[in-house]
Amino acid sequence: MDYQVVTVGNIIKRFLIGWIIAGVLLVVVSCIKYKEYIITAFANNTWAWIDAIMPVVIMVFAIGYVIRSLFR
Template identity: 60%
Template sequence: MDFDTVTVWTVIKRFLLGWIAAGGLLVIVSCVKYREFIITAFLNNTWAWINALMPVVIILVGIRCMIRAVLK
C-alpha cells in the first residue's frame, strides 16, 4: 500500500468538501420533499412584490407623461 503525506491543508480540504457534498445533498432532498411549499412561498412573495411596486410604477409613468407633455 502506498501512503501519501497527510498535511493540514489536505485534511481541511477533505473536511470542507465533505460538508459541501452533504449540504448539496440536503438541498436536493429538501427541494424535492418540500417543492410545493417552496413554489407556493415563492409565488406568494412574487405577487406581494408586484402588488407593492405596481402603484409606484403607475405614478412614475404618469409623472413622466406629464413632464413630457409640459416640455413639448
C-alpha cells in the same frame, strides 16, 4: 507500497468538501420533499420581491443617467 502524505491542508480540504457535499445533498432532498411548499411560497412572494427590487433598480438607472448627463 505507496504512502500518501497527509497534511493539515488536505484534512481541512476534505472536511470542507464533505460539508459542501452534505449541504448540497440536504438542499436537493429538501427541494424534492417540500416542493409544493417552495412553489407556493415563491408564487405568493414574487410580487413582494418585485416591489422591493424595483425602487433600487430605478435609483441605479437614475444615478447612471445623471452621471452620464453630467459628463456630456
